[in-house]
Amino acid sequence: MKRLLAHADILAWENGGFVCLKNGYLGINGDRIDYLGTQAPQAPYAETRDMTGKLLLPGLINGHTHTGMSLLRGLGSDLPLDKWLFDTVFPVEDRLTDEDLRIGMELSMLEMLASGITSFTDMYMGASYCAPVILASGMKANLCRPMQSFDPDEDPMTCRRMREMLALYDEWNGAGDGRIVTDFSIHAEYTCTERMVRAAAEEAQKRGAGMHVHLSETEAEQQKCIERYGMTPAEWFDSLGAFGGRAYAAHGVWLTESDRALLKQRGVSVVHCPESNLKLGSGVANVPALVAEGLNVAIGTDGAASNNNLNMLEEMHLVGLLHKGVQRDPTLISPAQVLSMATVNGARLQGRTDTGALAVGRKADIVAIDTDRPHLTPNIDPMANLIYAAQGADVVLTMVDGRILYENGAYLTLDRERILFDARKAARRLL
Numbered sequence: 397m398k399r400l401l402a403h404a405d406i407l408a409w410e411n412g413g414f415v416c417l418k419n420g421y422l423g424i425n426g427d428r429i430d431y432l433g434t435q436a437p438q439a440p441y442a443e444t445r446d447m448t449g450k451l452l453l454p455g456l457i458n459g460h461t462h463t464g465m466s467l468l469r470g471l472g473s474d475l476p477l478d479k480w481l482f483d484t485v486f487p488v489e490d491r492l493t494d495e496d497l498r499i500g501m502e503l504s505m506l507e508m509l510a511s512g513i514t515s516f517t518d519m520y521m522g523a524s525y526c527a528p529v530i531l532a533s534g535m536k537a538n539l540c541r542p543m544q545s546f547d548p549d550e551d552p553m554t555c556r557r558m559r560e561m562l563a564l565y566d567e568w569n570g571a572g573d574g575r576i577v578t579d580f581s582i583h584a585e586y587t588c589t590e591r592m593v594r595a596a597a598e599e600a601q602k603r604g605a606g607m608h609v610h611l612s613e614t615e616a617e618q619q620k621c622i623e624r625y626g627m628t629p630a631e632w633f634d635s636l637g638a639f640g641g642r643a644y645a646a647h648g649v650w651l652t653e654s655d656r657a658l659l660k661q662r663g664v665s666v667v668h669c670p671e672s673n674l675k676l677g678s679g680v681a682n683v684p685a686l687v688a689e690g691l692n693v694a695i696g697t698d699g700a701a702s703n704n705n706l707n708m709l710e711e712m713h714l715v716g717l718l719h720k721g722v723q724r725d726p727t728l729i730s731p732a733q734v735l736s737m738a739t740v741n742g743a744r745l746q747g748r749t750d751t752g753a754l755a756v757g758r759k760a761d762i763v764a765i766d767t768d769r770p771h772l773t774p775n776i777d778p779m780a781n782l783i784y785a786a787q788g789a790d791v792v793l794t795m796v797d798g799r800i801l802y803e804n805g806a807y808l809t810l811d812r813e814r815i816l817f818d819a820r821k822a823a824r825r826l827l
Contacts, residue, residue, distance in 0.1 A: 397424075397426070397442055397443070397798070398423070398424065398425050398426075398430075398439075398440070398441040398442045398443070399423075399424045399441060399442065399443045399444075399445065399798070400421060400422070400423050400424070400431075400437065400441035400443070400444045400445070401421070401422040401423075401424070401445050401447045401452060401762075401764075402421050402436070402444055402445065402446055402447060403419055403420075403421075403446055403447055403448045404419075404420060404421075404422065404447035404448070404450045404451065404452045404764070405417065405418055405419070405420065405450070405451045405452070405767070405775070405778050406420040406422055406432065406451075406452045406754060407451065407452065407453045407454070407735065407754065407778065407779065407782075408420070408432050408753075408754045408755065409454075409740070409753035409754055409755045409758075410755070413732065414732050414735060414736075414779065416778050416779065417432065417433070417434050418434065419434065420432065420433060420434050420452075421433055421434070421435070421436055421437060422452060422754065422762070423437055423439070423441060424760045424798045425798075426798055427759055427760055427797035427798040427799075428757060428758065428759055428760055428798070429754060429755065429756055429757065429758050429759075429760050430756060430757075431756065432754065432755065432756055447764060449766060449767055449768040450764045450765065450766060450767065450792065450793075451764070451765040451767050451775075451778050451781075451782065452754065452762055452763070452764055452765075453512075453735065453739070453754070453762075453763050453765065453782065454735075454739040454740070454751070454752055454753050454754050454761060454762070454763070455512065455513070455514025455515065455739070455751065455752075455761030455762060455763055455794065455795070455796065456511070456512045456513045456514065456708045456709075456712075456738045456739060456742075456763060457513070457514070457515045457516070457517075457694065457738060457739060457742025457743055457745075457746065457751075457752060458508060458513045458515070458516035458517065458695075458696055458697055458706065458708055458742070459517050459644070459646075459665075459667040459694035459695055459696040459741075459742045459745050459746075460517055460519065460608075460644075460646040460667040460669055460694075460696030460697070460698060461504070461516055461517065461518055461519075461696055461697050461698060461699055461706060462518065462519055462520045462698070462699035462701075463500055463501040463503075463504035463505070463516070463518050463520060463526070463699075464492065464496070464497040464500035464501060464504075464520045464521065464522065464526075464699075465485075465500065465520070465699030465700055465701040465702075466500045466501075466503040466504045466507070466699070466700040466701075466706070466819070467492075467496060467499065467500040467503070467819060467822055467823050467826060468485060468488060468489075468699075468700070468701035468826075468827075469700040469701060469704050470701070470704055471484055471485065471488065471701050471827065472484030472485060472701070473675075473704075475676075476614075476676060476677055477613060477614050477617075477676045477677075477678055478614070478616065480676060480702070485701060488826055488827070489521070491826055492521065492522075492826070494522050494525040495822075496822050496826065497520070497521060497522035497525060497526055498522070498525060498526055498529055499815065499818045499819050499822050500819070500822075501518070501526045501529050501530075502529055502533075502810060502815045502818075502819075503815055503816070503819045504516075504700065504706055505529075505530075505533050505535060505810060506807065506810060506812060506815055506816075507700075507705065507706045507707070508535075508706050508708075509533075509535070509794045509801055509802040509807065509810070510788060510789075510791060510794075510802060510805075511706065511707045511708050511709055511710075511788035511791055512708060512709065512763035512765075512788070512791045512794055513535075513706070513708050513794075514535060514536060514751075514761040514763070514794060514795075514796045515535065515536035515537060515538075515742070515743075515746065515748070515751065515761070515796075516535070516536075516537050516538075517537070517538040517540070517579075517608065517644075517667075517696070517742075517745070517746060518537055518538070518539055518540065519540045519542050519581050519583075519608055519646075520540075520541075520542070521541065521542075522541075523539040523540065523541045523560075523564050523568075523578070524541070524560065524563060524564045524567060524568065526539070527539060527564075527567075527568045527571065527576055530572070530575070530576055531571060531572045531575065531576065532809065533801065533809050533810055534575075534796050534797070534799050534801045534809045535575070535796055535801065536575045536576070536748075536751070536761075536796060537575070537576055537577075538576075538577045538578070538579050538606065538608075538746045538747075539564060539568065539576060539577070539578050539579070540561075540578070540579045540580065540581035540608045541557065541560050541561045541564050541581060542557075542581040542582065542583040542608075543555075543557050543558065543561060543580075543581060543582050543583060543588055543592055543593075543596050544557060544583045544587045544588055545557070545587075545588050545589050545591075545592040546587070546589070547589065548589045548590075548591060550589070550591070550592065552591065552592055552595030552596070553595070555592065558592070558595065558596065558599075561580055561581070561596070561599075562599065564578050565578045565580070565603055565605055569603075569605070573797075574748075575796075575797070577606075577746060577747060577748070578605065579600075579605050579606035579607065579608050579642075580596055580597075580599065580600035580605050580606065580607050580608070581596075581607065581608040581609065582596055582607070582608075582609045582633070582638060583609075583610060584609065584610040584611075584613075584617070584629075585611075585617065585621050585629040585632055585633065586617055586620065586621070590636055593633065593636040593637075593638055594636045594637060596638075597636055597637035597638045597640060598637065600641060601637070601640050601641050604641065605641070605642075606641065606642040606643060606644065606746075606747055607638050607639070607641065607642070607643040607644075608643075608644055608645075608646070609633060609638065609643070609644075609645050609646070610645070610646050610647060611629050611630060611633070611645035611646065611647060611648055611651075611666075612628065612629050612630065612645075612647060612648055612649060612650040612651050612655065613646070613647040613648075613649055613650070613673070613678050614649065614650065614676075614678045614679070615650050615678075615679065617629060617650070618650040628651075628652060628654075628655050630645075630651065630655040630658055630659060631654075631655070631658065634658060634662060639658075639659075639662040639664050640662075642663070642747050643662065643663070643664045643665070644664060644665040644666070644667060644694070644745045645659070645664055645665070645666055645667065646666075646667045646669060646696060646698070647666075647667070647668075647669055647673060647678070647681065648666040648667075648668075648681050648686070649673055649678050649679045649680065649681045650679065651666075651681070651682070651686075653685075656685060656686060656689055656691065657689070659691055660689055660690055660691050663692075664691075665691070665692040665693070665694055665741070665744065665745040666681070666686055666691055666692070666693050666694070667693075667694045667695065667696040667745065668681055668683050668693055668694070668695050668696070668715060668737065669695075669696045669697065669698040669711075670711065670714045670715055670718055671697070671698070671703050671710070671711055671714060672697070672698035672699075672702045672703050674714075675702060675703065675704075676702055680718060680719070680722050683715070683719055683729065684719050684723060684725075684728045684729060687729070687733065692741050692744050692745060693737050693741060694737055694738070694741045694742040694744075694745045695708065695711055695712060695715060695734075695737045695738045695741075695742065696711075697711055707788040708738060708788070709782075709786055709787060709788045709790075709791070710787075710788060711738075712734050712735070712737075712738050712782075712783055713783060713784065713786075715729065715734050715737065716729060716731060716734045716783040716784060717784075731779045731780050731782065731783040731784070732779060734783050735779065735782065735783065739752045739753060740752040740753050759796075759797055759798075760795060760796075760797060760798035761795065761796050761797065762793070762794075762795045763791060763793065763794055763795070764791070764792050764793035764794075765782065765786055765790045765791060765792070766790050766791075766792045767781070767790075769790060771785050771786075771787070772785055772786060772790065792804050
């Protein structure tokens with residue numbers, strides 16, 4: 397279908413940066429953008445939508461989350477990471493069924509679509525079971541089944557988690573015309589053995605798959621790894637081959653200068669998850685240094701159990717403010733840099749070259765913000781308003797591959813009432 401979005405302000409991508417096309421036109425042919433400009437196109441379109449008062453931006457990409465953890469929202473609040481994870485979360489996760497994982501992902505997708513997320517990177521159990529849910533929803537996702545192993549003698553090729561990770565790749569990679577990408581994952585240095593990491597890295601590189609890890613999230617994680625191996629977590633992962641292909645690391649709060657240089661050399665992306673890091677008391681990643689040194693930095697919400705929401709606009713707002721205050725420099729991290737982290741940088745992390753920006757030829761992954769709101773008036777600087785003032789509730793349209801999935805509070809591919817009912821029922825049983 398050919399559809400024209402008319403009279404919108406458009407944050408288009410030109411010459412490696414964002415430009416705002418005032419009162420512009422965006423044409424869609426099938427799943428791709430085929431026109432951008434401030435003049436009406438000459439070609440006819442089957443449908444024209446008047447988008448007066450709307451700001452169009454690329455679909456947001458959630459670089460790191462755990463969708464099944466939406467059922468654990470609020471569990472173990474106000475605990476440090478180690479106690480929260482080992483004493484509170486892991487015992488409940490042991491009781492999660494495949495059906496629970498499906499419901500948790502559906503609940504997360506409701507929340508993500510409503511805040512403009514079109515693609516997400518999920519590290520969680522049951523990924524093969526959940527893949528059909530993503531296809532039905534119309535969203536995009538990089539799925540990872542994380543590897544954990546505490547037994548140094550465990551054979552990687554007979555390990556259940558390894559078998560599940562390989563099966564996920566073999567069955568689902570590229571499904572839905574590429575909407576699903578399957579990556580490999582090591583949960584963290586402190587939850588996996590050297591033998592298992594090396595084996596997983598080798599299998600990922602054989603397939604050209606990405607590698608997703610938690611990295612240097614807390615000071616204790618960083619120091620204990622140095623005590624165990626004489627290396628930082630980044631150096632340890634690298635020594636075992638985990639960074640030999642496309643790789644991305646969540647958090648990076650306690651990276652050293654040499655860690656940053658290593659990640660830059662290996663082309664490893666870092667996913668900034670500020671709300672989760674603050675809530676768990678883990679600290680604040682030195683994102684200005686990462687950006688200045690040329691690393692690819694994306695943004696993630698982490699899971700709803702440690703955030704406690706999946707609202708990317710809220711996360712972007714915090715990224716835009718946090719580092720200015722911590723480092724007492726208002727020039728750090730511009731609104732354009734924040735939007736890049738949430739879009740083009742996230743696409744790069746996911747290995748997707750056809751999304752992340754509004755440009756002719758790119759996929760029509762588009763979000764519309766209603767700027768006809770008191771807190772967005774006057775709209776002197778649309779980019780600044782987006783980062784410093786816009787709310788998740790201001791999203792009025794979320795489109796993936798030219799298909800509208802969410803509009804004005806209505807979900808067109810997901811059954812909101814059934815999902816909320818199932819989620820409440822599952823949570824009562826689990827908690």
